[in-house]
Amino acid sequence: MTDPTSLPNFQPHVPADQPNGAATEAPVRDRILGVLKGLEVEATVDSDGDLEFTVNEQTLFARVAEGDLPLVRFFGQWQLQEPVSPDHNERLARCNDLTLQLNLVKLTLVQESLVVSAEHVITPNADLDVLVPLSINHILQSVQFFFQSWLPLDEDGQPIVPGQDGASEQAQS
Numbered sequence: 001m002t003d004p005t006s007l008p009n010f011q012p013h014v015p016a017d018q019p020n021g022a023a024t025e026a027p028v029r030d031r032i033l034g035v036l037k038g039l040e041v042e043a044t045v046d047s048d049g050d051l052e053f054t055v056n057e058q059t060l061f062a063r064v065a066e067g068d069l070p071l072v073r074f075f076g077q078w079q080l081q082e083p084v085s086p087d088h089n090e091r092l093a094r095c096n097d098l099t100l101q102l103n104l105v106k107l108t109l110v111q112e113s114l115v116v117s118a119e120h121v122i123t124p125n126a127d128l129d130v131l132v133p134l135s136i137n138h139i140l141q142s143v144q145f146f147f148q149s150w151l152p153l154d155e156d157g158q159p160i161v162p163g164q165d166g167a168s169e170q171a172q173s
Contacts, residue, residue, distance in 0.1 A: 025124075027064070027066055027070075028064045028066060028070040028072060028122050028128075029045075029049075029051060029062070029064040029066070031128050032051060032062050032064065032072065032128060032132055033051060035128050035129055035132040035133075036051070036053055036132065038129070039132070039133060041053050041054070041055055042054075043062075046061070048063070049063075050062060050063045051063075051064075055136055055140065056140060058076060058078075058140060058143075059076060060074060060075065060076040060136060060139065061074070061075055061076065062074050062132075063075070069121050069122070069123065070121075070122040071119065071120070071121055071122070072119070072120050072122055073117050073118070073119045074117065074118045074119075074132075074135040074136060074139060075115060075116065075117035075118075075139070076115070076116060076139060076143070077110065077113045077114065077115045077116075078113060078114045078116075078143055078147075079112060079113055079114075080109075080112050080113060080114055083147075083150040083151055083152075084147065084150050085150065088109070091109055092109060094146065094149060094150075095107040095108055095109060095114070095146070098142060098145060098146055098149070102138070102142055102145070103138065104118045104134070104135065104138045105117065105118050105138050105139055105142045106118075106119075107142060107146060114143065114146060116139045116142050116143055116146075117139070118135040118138055118139055120135070148161075
């Protein structure tokens with residue numbers, strides 16, 4: 001087994017047009033804020049320095065760690081409630097299953113909340129106009145998949161979503 005302390009420390013690639021690694025672009029948080037504004041999504045900076053914004057009535061956040069290779073984590077959290085099982089191990093297993101099946105996102109539990117995140121290293125050529133909405137969509141779809149996975153299925157294997165007046169209707173994908 002390799003000793004992790006013996007691994008080399010690779011330096012980030014510095015493009016030839018950026019001597020000494022001088023940054024020529026705005027900070028990543030500001031660039032993400034610009035993309036959100038372009039999507040007509042209002043965002044504010046919360047007390048932790050994260051961007052807070054609402055999409056489809058869901059509150060999401062973007063946390064940026066600036067640096068030579070900035071990191072961004074888009075995330076949100078949702079309270080667990082019926083039909084989600086009260087069994088903690090069953091909940092964790094479902095999070096693990098979905099994390100392995102889906103791309104870009106991780107699902108986990110924090111106390112009685114589901115936390116879904118998408119994390120990215122932002123390279124100098126990263127296209128945030130694609131990355132931001134892609135991450136948001138993947139997070140929201142993953143939350144929907146998680147909660148729908150607890151619903152009973154009809155004869156065709158489709159989730160049954162309780163409708164109005166006590167009737168049931170098929171879930172829309």
